[in-house]
Amino acid sequence: MTKRRCNYCNAEITEGRSDKKFCNAHCRSAFQYMLNISREPFYQKVKKALQVNRKIMKKYNLAGFASTRAATLTAEGFNPRFTTHSWKNSKGEEYKFIFEFGFLEFQSAGKTKYKLIMWQEYMN
């Protein structure tokens, strides 16, 4: 017979029903807790952050080209750490993209600003 081990602490289960998965109630609830946390894994969090970022980009980039204060976007929930890809122009400036919406951080009059652009065919 194969040894049964607790799904949570990995201790050997020596008693109880043959389908027993945890050594005790504590391990069972600790495992459930862990499971619930992992139901919103990293992928889901990133996906959500990208969706929020894209929505905000879309809102502020109506003309396909715009410039806005970083603080304005941050206040709406924009997080510049979550991007999908990047593109460097001929000046070596690196735009970060959230799908089709790109932004470039720059300083102007002591304020952090974003230049907003749309993804173009030539950027491939």
Ligand SMILES: [Zn+2]
């Ligand atoms: Zn256990």
